[in-house]
Amino acid sequence: MSKQQYSALKIESLPGPHDITRSELGNGIVLLVRPNPNSLSVAISGFLQAGSLYDPEPKLGLADFTATTLMRGTAHRTFSEIYNELESMGASLGVSPGAHSAGFGGKSLAEDLPYLLDLLADVLIHPVFPKKPLEKVRSQLLTGLDLRAQDTGEMASLGFDQIAYAGHPYRHPSDGYLETIRAIKRDDLVNFHAKHYGPKKMVIVITGAVKPDKAQELVETSLGGWSNPEQAEIIQVSAVSPLEETTRSHHAMEEKSQADIVLGVVGPRRKWEGFYPALLGNSILGQFGMMGRIGEAVRNRAGLAYYAYSSLSSSIGPGPWTVTAGVAPENLELAIDMIQSEIREYVTEPVSSQELADVQSNYIGRLPLSLESNSGVASALLTMERYQLGLDYLQEYEKMIRDITAEAVLTASRKYLDPDRLAISTAGPPR
Amino acid sequence: MTLLNPIPSIWLKNGLEIKLKEIHTAPLISSWVWYRVGSRDELPGRTGVSHWVEHMQFKGTEKFPAEEREKTIARAGGTWNAFTYLDWTTYFETMPADKIGQALEIEADRMENSLFQPQEVESERTVIISERQGRENHPSFWLTEGIHKAAFQIHSYNHMILGDMVDLGTIQRDDLYQHYKTYYAPNNALISIAGDFNAEMMLERIKELFEELPQREDPPRVDRPEPPQRGEHQLTIEGPGDTVLIDVAHHAPPASHKDFFPFLILDSILTGPQGLNLFGGGGISNKTSRLYTKMVEDQDVAVNVSGGLPATIDPYLYTIHLIVHPASTNDTVLQVLDGEIKRLQDSAPNREELERAARQTRALFAYGGESITNQAFWMGFSEMFASYQWVTEYLQNLETVTPEDVQRVAQEYLLPRNRIVGTYQPHNKVNQDQ
Numbered sequence: 001m002s003k004q005q006y007s008a009l010k011i012e013s014l015p016g017p018h019d020i021t022r023s024e025l026g027n028g029i030v031l032l033v034r035p036n037p038n039s040l041s042v043a044i045s046g047f048l049q050a051g052s053l054y055d056p057e058p059k060l061g062l063a064d065f066t067a068t069t070l071m072r073g074t075a076h077r078t079f080s081e082i083y084n085e086l087e088s089m090g091a092s093l094g095v096s097p098g099a100h101s102a103g104f105g106g107k108s109l110a111e112d113l114p115y116l117l118d119l120l121a122d123v124l125i126h127p128v129f130p131k132k133p134l135e136k137v138r139s140q141l142l143t144g145l146d147l148r149a150q151d152t153g154e155m156a157s158l159g160f161d162q163i164a165y166a167g168h169p170y171r172h173p174s175d176g177y178l179e180t181i182r183a184i185k186r187d188d189l190v191n192f193h194a195k196h197y198g199p200k201k202m203v204i205v206i207t208g209a210v211k212p213d214k215a216q217e218l219v220e221t222s223l224g225g226w227s228n229p230e231q232a233e234i235i236q237v238s239a240v241s242p243l244e245e246t247t248r249s250h251h252a253m254e255e256k257s258q259a260d261i262v263l264g265v266v267g268p269r270r271k272w273e274g275f276y277p278a279l280l281g282n283s284i285l286g287q288f289g290m291m292g293r294i295g296e297a298v299r300n301r302a303g304l305a306y307y308a309y310s311s312l313s314s315s316i317g318p319g320p321w322t323v324t325a326g327v328a329p330e331n332l333e334l335a336i337d338m339i340q341s342e343i344r345e346y347v348t349e350p351v352s353s354q355e356l357a358d359v360q361s362n363y364i365g366r367l368p369l370s371l372e373s374n375s376g377v378a379s380a381l382l383t384m385e386r387y388q389l390g391l392d393y394l395q396e397y398e399k400m401i402r403d404i405t406a407e408a409v410l411t412a413s414r415k416y417l418d419p420d421r422l423a424i425s426t427a428g429p430p431r
Numbered sequence: 432m433t434l435l436n437p438i439p440s441i442w443l444k445n446g447l448e449i450k451l452k453e454i455h456t457a458p459l460i461s462s463w464v465w466y467r468v469g470s471r472d473e474l475p476g477r478t479g480v481s482h483w484v485e486h487m488q489f490k491g492t493e494k495f496p497a498e499e500r501e502k503t504i505a506r507a508g509g510t511w512n513a514f515t516y517l518d519w520t521t522y523f524e525t526m527p528a529d530k531i532g533q534a535l536e537i538e539a540d541r542m543e544n545s546l547f548q549p550q551e552v553e554s555e556r557t558v559i560i561s562e563r564q565g566r567e568n569h570p571s572f573w574l575t576e577g578i579h580k581a582a583f584q585i586h587s588y589n590h591m592i593l594g595d596m597v598d599l600g601t602i603q604r605d606d607l608y609q610h611y612k613t614y615y616a617p618n619n620a621l622i623s624i625a626g627d628f629n630a631e632m633m634l635e636r637i638k639e640l641f642e643e644l645p646q647r648e649d650p651p652r653v654d655r656p657e658p659p660q661r662g663e664h665q666l667t668i669e670g671p672g673d674t675v676l677i678d679v680a681h682h683a684p685p686a687s688h689k690d691f692f693p694f695l696i697l698d699s700i701l702t703g704p705q706g707l708n709l710f711g712g713g714g715i716s717n718k719t720s721r722l723y724t725k726m727v728e729d730q731d732v733a734v735n736v737s738g739g740l741p742a743t744i745d746p747y748l749y750t751i752h753l754i755v756h757p758a759s760t761n762d763t764v765l766q767v768l769d770g771e772i773k774r775l776q777d778s779a780p781n782r783e784e785l786e787r788a789a790r791q792t793r794a795l796f797a798y799g800g801e802s803i804t805n806q807a808f809w810m811g812f813s814e815m816f817a818s819y820q821w822v823t824e825y826l827q828n829l830e831t832v833t834p835e836d837v838q839r840v841a842q843e844y845l846l847p848r849n850r851i852v853g854t855y856q857p858h859n860k861v862n863q864d865q
Contacts, residue, residue, distance in 0.1 A: 013458075038456045040797040079728075083718035087704075088787050090794025092715055109794055136731065139756060143734045146673040152568050255671050257564035289501035290489070296498070303554035306562035326565045328557075358506050365508015365527050372457050373801040 014367070014394040015377055021212035022391060025224050027199040032381045033212040034205075036374060042113045042208035043374035044120065045382050047101035050196035052174035053235050059184050061176020063097040065141060066192045070095050072133040075126040079133060082119065091116055095123065097174055100235075100316045102197075107375065110209035114218055121222035124197060129189045141181050148175070152260040152427040153326065155251045159425030160262040163247050164320060168240050198228030205381045208374040237317035240266040243421045252430040259329045259428025261336060267321030267416050270314040270387050274412030276400060278321075279312055281409040283359040284351050285342070286310025286323055294323055294342050302338065304331050316386075321416055329429045336424060344419040350406040364398050435796070435823045438810060443638060445646040446618025450810045450819065451633055452625040454803055460626030461525040461807035464538045465815060467621075468614035469518045470592045471745070472653055479594015480602055480610045482515040483559055487607055488522065489513070490551045492544040495537055503533050515592055518744045519815040525804045528627040532636065538622075539640035542615055552604040560600075563593045570676060570855045571752075573668045578680050578853045581664040582748055586657035616647035623811035626803045657682070657746065664851040669858055675755035676855040677764060681844050683749035686742035686816045692828040693836035694740055694749065694844070699788035700780050700837065701771065702738030702751060706795030707822065709808050715791050722751070725771055732759040732767050744816045748851075749844070761854060775841040779834035789830045796826065 012018070021033045052063040071094070073079045086093060091108035093116060104124075108116045148154045158173055165171035175181075204223070206215045242265065268275055286294040291309040298308035308325035323343070327335045370376050371394075384393045441449040469481050491497035504511045509526035511534070522541075524534035566572040576591050583589030593599075622641070624633060660682060684690040698705065703717020717723050717737065726733040735754040741747055755764050799805045813822040 039801060041794075041801070080719070083716060087715055087717075087719045088790065090704075090715055090791040094716075107798060109797060136727070139731075139758075140734045143674055143754060143757065150568075150570060150672045150674075253671070257567040258561065289498065289505045299558055300497070300554070303557035304561070306558050306565055326561060328561060328564060358502055361506040362508050365506070365530070366510070367508065368458055368527060369508065369510060369525060372459060372803065373798075 011395050016395045017391040020391050029199045030203045031219050032205045033215040034207045036208050039208045041109050042210050043107045043378045044206050045105045045378040046204035047103045048202040049234050050102040051098050051100040053099050053169050060172050060180040062192050064175050066189045067095045067097045067102045069137050070123045070127045073128050073130045074122045117218050117222040125226050145178050155427035156260040156262040156425045159249045159251050160423050163423035164266050195232050198231030199226045200231050203385050205378045207377045240318050246422045248424040251427040256428050258326050259332050261325045261426050262322050263422050263424040264322030266318050268314050269318050277404050277408040277412040280359045281413045282310050282312040284355045285346050288359050297338050304335050340419050347414050347417050350410045356406050360401050363401050437823050443642045447641050448621040450623045451630045455627050458528045458627050459803050460528045460531040461804040462624045463523040463807050463811045465521045465621040465811040467619050469516050471517050471587045478590040478598045482592050484611050485513050485515045485520050486555050487547050488541050492540050494540050543644050547608045549604050574678050574853050574855045577666045577668050578851050581666050581851045585655045587653045613650050617644045618646045621814050623807050625807035663847045667854045667856050669856050672857045677753040678853045680748040680750040681850045685746050690840050693832045693840045696788050696832045697837050697840050698738050698740050700784050704791035708799030731756050732764045772845045779838040
């Protein structure tokens with residue numbers, strides 16, 4: 001089949017300065033719009049500076065609790081009115097916290113965008129945190145924590161954060177603990193909202209069936225008048241010192257068939273110059289094809305696990321670089337040894353030119369698939385704004401990936417991945 | 432409002448069915464190969480064999496060794512995967528448009544030439560056991576398995592798609608290979624492709640790759656209809672944790688039955704809207720559904736409610752999932768549920784509730800239709816239990832459901848004698864509330 005039969009990716013068809021409109025409202029909100037005339041719907045996405053890093057220690061989970069309760073009612077709409085309107089038009093809207101920021105996202109048919117933005121502004125600016133429904137949210141959060149406590153993967157991940165981020169704010173789970181959720185009062189939510197929800201450093205992205213000037217007008221109308229002189233300054237997180245030696249913990253859980261492993265290190269920040277070499281290296285280590293070198297060793301050759309892969313989750317601060325696997329309890333030590341051995345080899349020799357070419361090709365080739373939907377484009381634009389990557393980021397992306405060398409991958413990986421100083425957390429049947 | 436147009440099927444000489452849909456909005460193509468085989472085709476002793484065969488289909492052929500095949504797809508930036516379900520098994524690739532030829536070559540090759548090498552079978556045995564053990568770690572797995580065993584005394588829907596653990600220990604290479612050679616035949620398969628291509632040229636290439644594959648005898652079918660249930664089944668699964676889960680499953684009509692669309696509206700009214708989007712398209716919340724409103728909002732007996740009515744060939748299950756509020760009791764939860772079911776049986780829902788369900792479905796189609804992968808999925812998926820017409824007329828069929836249809840379906844199906852009530856009871860609550 002000749003190539004001419006099919007279309008290939010055209011750089012100019014990617015979102016870029018020619019079709020992304022970026023503007024800043026008078027109150028500091030940054031708006032990015034990218035129209036898609038082929039679509040019937042719109043997606044909105046964004047964040048503001050109200051993440052779980054701002055939780056006081058005795059009340060971990062406060063940012064999560066606050067975000068979850070925003071939709072329980074506003075000065076202008078009851079909970080029932082909010083969801084009657086949303087669900088009647090087949091639209092959705094939600095607010096959820098991350099570590100640094102609270103994210104929001106929604107979608108609707110094109111004609112309902114004015115309503116969606118009006119509702120977004122209402123829940124961000126005028127929540128009332130009604131008393132009785134607040135207890136309902138608390139029950140839901142506590143039940144979520146009960147279910148978390150039964151999940152070996154979640155518990156291994158929590159254990160990893162405790163070891164790798166000891167003494168650092170990232171050691172805490174954003175959904176808190178039973179006792180901290182129980183300790184939160186309504187005044188805490190009101191105060192958290194008053195202190196952290198505001199237009200400063202807020203970003204909103206709109207993609208889909210809307211023209212930029214119309215989107216700008218709608219956002220100006222709904223959010224342009226918002227000000228919060230009390231809004232707190234943004235927290236900068238500190239660096240994390242590597243462990244002195246490999247450190248392990250095991251969380252014993254009764255009546256479980258499988259044990260989960262999360263092991264790794266504290267990795268780089270997203271803005272670090274070696275991030276992209278590390279990202280490609282991570283793909284070779286534990287993602288490319290059937291979960292990279294680790295998948296090949298642990299799943300394909302040894303048959304030890306259904307999943308065994310690596311992840312690099314860099315963000316504003318130093319995110320984790322981990323390997324995750326689920327194995328039969330009797331194979332736990334064998335699997336850990338194999339993973340350590342793969343990491344050791346990975347940081348000893350440069351990756352082969354073929355391996356590098358493979359992952360470069362993968363990262364470039366998958367771009368159009370990630371930009372297929374309005375939500376996918378919105379997510380890419382939000383990343384570009386969050387990390388100040390520039391509006392031509394997607395168009396420069398291919399060259400940037402192609403320019404990475406095997407030496408750069410090794411240098412970046414060695415800086416963080418040390419097989420003798422790993423945090424190793426496991427959860428499963430008692431040992 | 433028509434969101435999807437009919438797509439006629441084309442049959443190759445060997446019986447392979449083809450559906451092609453040109454979509455030129457993005458330089459992508461999604462290709463799906465569907466086989467009419469799933470866990471419904473398994474009897475005790477061989478449960479899980481369809482899913483295991485699906486795993487073996489990633490282990491390579493003479494022409495495309497496993498590792499090389501994965502790299503071919505990944506290098507192109509494509510995504511691929513496979514799913515085994517009750518009634519079908521499917522393999523898909525979504526690729527940059529100029530690379531789809533590689534995926535088609537791989538699919539044609541593994542329709543006929545997979546090796547099933549003994550050492551690969553043994554290595555995959557432990558992987559599949561690990562997959563099942565991972566699921567067993569979740570309380571809901573045991574509950575779902577218990578419900579199926581209780582619901583189907585005769586029909587082969589009675590076991591998990593992953594298979595019973597005892598069979599995963601005993602199935603041999605020849606069992607797998609025989610299953611493969613019986614069901615993986617062009618005359619038992621369908622290819623659905625959507626995306627940025629010329630249909631005539633695509634068909635020519637498919638013929639080059641697939642038409643010479645040999646037609647086989649029509650595969651045997653397990654035909655063991657489930658007789659009507661004659662009384663409510665109740666079961667309790669005990670385990671660790673603090674949260675009580677209750678699943679209430681009712682025997683339900685198959686996708687091709689006239690009652691299926693009223694049942695979908697019933698589900699939308701009780702537990703919220705469902706869509707047909709497997710790949711993005713997002714969900715619409717269910718906060719205004721009757722059960723959420725009554726059980727979570729008004730009476731604080733549950734912390735969450737959801738429901739599901741899968742589209743299947745034979746009568747299957749409509750299941751309502753409840754997470755019990757820590758301050759409530761199991762009996763109270765079931766009383767409130769029964770009260771809401773009775774309300775629907777006693778009086779037909781109002782038109783506004785039906786119209787809302789249709790609007791939500793229209794929106795879900797609009798969101799999901801952005802994905803070429805969803806578009807190709809819909810074409811093949813619907814053919815596995817009905818026809819693509821089932822999808823193209825989906826919205827119209829929902830819009831013609833009357834309030835009385837919904838009431839009648841509630842009266843006929845949501846009966847205690849037709850249901851299975853399964854409870855996951857944490858050990859520390861076993862004697863507190865039964």
